[in-house]
Each structure stands twice: as structure tokens, then as C-alpha cells.
Amino acid sequence: GFGWKRYHTLDEIYAWLEYLGKQYPGQVRVVDGGRTYQGRPIKGVVLNFGRQTNGTERSTVFIEGGIHAREWISPATVTYIVNQFLTSEQPEVRRLAESYEWHIFPSFNPDGYVNTHNRVSAARFFIFYTHISRTNVNDVFFNSQNRLWRKTLSVNGFCRGADANRNWGYKWMSGGASNNPCSDTFAGRKAFSEIETRSMAEYIDTVGKKLYAYISFHSYSQLLLFPYGHTKAHLDNYDESLSIGKKTIAALAKRYGTKYVTGNVAETIYVASGGSMDWVKAKYRVPVVFTYELRDTGDYGFLLPANQIIPNAEEVLDSLLAMFKEARVTI
Ligand code: 0X9
Ligand code: ZN
Secondary structure (H helix, E strand, C coil): CCCCCCCCCHHHHHHHHHHHHHHCCCCEEEEEEEECCCCCEEEEEEECCCCCCCCCCCCEEEEEECCCCCCCHHHHHHHHHHHHHHHCCCHHHHHHHHHCEEEEECCCCHHHHHHHCCCCCHHHHHHHHHCHHHCCHHHHHCCCCCCCCCCCCCEECCEECCCCCCCCCCCCCCCCCECCCCCCCECCCCCCCCHHHHHHHHHHHHHHHHEEEEEEEEECCCEEEECCCCCCCCCCCHHHHHHHHHHHHHHHHHHHCCCCEEEEHHHHCCCCCCCHHHHHHHHHCCCEEEEEEECCCCCCHHHCCHHHHHHHHHHHHHHHHHHHHHHHHHC
16 A cells, blocks of 8 residues: 555655545546646646535635655655545544645655655766766766755756746745756746746646635744745734744644744745745735645754654644634634
């Protein structure tokens, strides 16, 4: 079976999504949300347990994982949530699952994720040095294949990839982003230069007006962030977001004592512009918008051991129950 005792490859995740579509034909629809630079689909699932949605009611929730390739705990957490929504018999989980239509994408950056599962081998370097003209220079010189890859894989001169969380078209390149294609926070040649962000933005546009919540999963640092990243100003429903954030991290801490910090991006970590959640918040005024920075605080960092997938995901699900409960009374 699939399971959450180890991290999965993209192929395994996609095969599992397809399996869910067959296993739960009435509740699960597998969707191709977009395309990648290398031509992979960006697959997601739409979960609906019979809730009727119309064009104006905010009854849809969007969940995004894996926009940064190396943050493996993100897709693992997102698939865990999908599984709980389909199989849990806990009344609070059932109620949450059945209250919304869910559009859930475990990996917004499939090329990058695949890249983190490949290793640069000695043989590859040898082949490069002996057949220099036939090998992609970018692949070998610029460290494009490794476990700590973050960006997309588009070719930009001598370097590869843009930071897919700096490439969205709201306040693009207005702080905390780089115009150097070799930087890990390269914002791209222009807003939406990356086909991944462009095609997922188009998908989000189809549900934008119906969105009640948008949740993005990253790692690491144990933070629950909300918009915006380009300014420390308290914009939109800052006060509501802060109070929901506090209740959410309190619920998260209950099970295992894991401590999170909540606040807007710019005040809590650093200025960062062009992120997906900021674009969604600004364009559709979505009331509940959060980015999780999952476990841990740096002991293992991006290389979080697989035996933490389940405890991490359990406490996150606890926190989501609180988030949606609190949002209902606050907003
Ligand atoms: O820098 C980022 O993109 C995120 N942190 S990470 O260490 N996972 O790279 C924070 C994203 C904050 N969200 C926005 N800037 N909208
Ligand atoms: Zn990230």
C-alpha cells in the first residue's frame, strides 16, 4: 500500500491519486491542474462528499503542497490529509471534509521534486567530461540534481530554475526575491514566467470567487504564516488572521507539544514577494489564507526523518480542525 512510513516519489503519489479516483468515484475526481517545464502534469484531486457549491458561495478550499522541491514533508502531509478526509471516522474530521469542496495538489513543482530524488553520480560526471558537447552543461555545472533542489527546472542562461514561490503576479520582485538566475530565490524573468505558476494560477482562477480558504505547505521552521510577504503592514483581515492563527497553533501543540509561531510573513520571517498565497489573497480576497512551515526547527531541516511524517501530519490535522472552527466564528 501507499502509507506514510516513508517519503514517496512523484510517480507513487500520482499512482495513488489515480487509485483514489477509481476507489472513490463518487467523491474523488483526479484533475490535471497544470503542466511543468519538462512536460509533466500537475495532478490534484477534487474531493466532494455531496456538498452543492454555486458560483458565489465561498465553500471551496484549495490546498497546495510541494512548491519547493526539497520540502518533502509538504507533499507527505498533504497526501495524509487527503487520506484522512476519505477514511477517517472521527466525527470532527468527517464534518470538516464534508463541509467544503477541496481542491488538493500535493506537488506544485513536480520537476523539482523528481530532481530531488535523483543523485548526481560519479558516472554522470565522467560522461560529462568525456562527452562534453552531448551533455547538458546546466545539469552538471550548476548542481541541478540534488536532494536540496528548491526551484523549478526551467533553463535560464547558465543556471536552472526559478523560485516558484517568488514568481506569482502580485507585487512581483518587490523585495526578498532575486533577479539572478543562479539564486535560490530567483523570481523568474517576469511574473508567471514559469509554466507551473502560470497554469496553476489559471486553474485557481476557475475556483477563485468560491474560495473560502487557501492553505500552502512548506518546511521548515514551525510557523503559521499569513499574508503579506512584501510588506509588514497589517493588510486585509490581519486581526482575524492573527486570532485564527493563534487558535490554530494552540491546537497543533496539544498532541505532542510542538510549538509554532504565527504572524504575517514579512514580520515573522522576512520580506518575500511573489508568493502564491499573497496572489490568491489579493486577487480573490480569500478570508482564510495560511502558509504552514512544518517541522522541524533545524535539527534535520529539509531532511526530516520519515518517522516524523505521521506525528507531524496528525498535529497538522488537529490544527486544521481548529482553524476552520475558529474561522467560522471569527469571519
Ligand atoms: O520563502 C518562502 O518562500 C517560504 N519559506 S521557505 O523556507 N519554505 O522557502 C515562506 C513563504 C511565505 N509566503 C509568501 N511570501 N507569500
Ligand atoms: Zn518553502
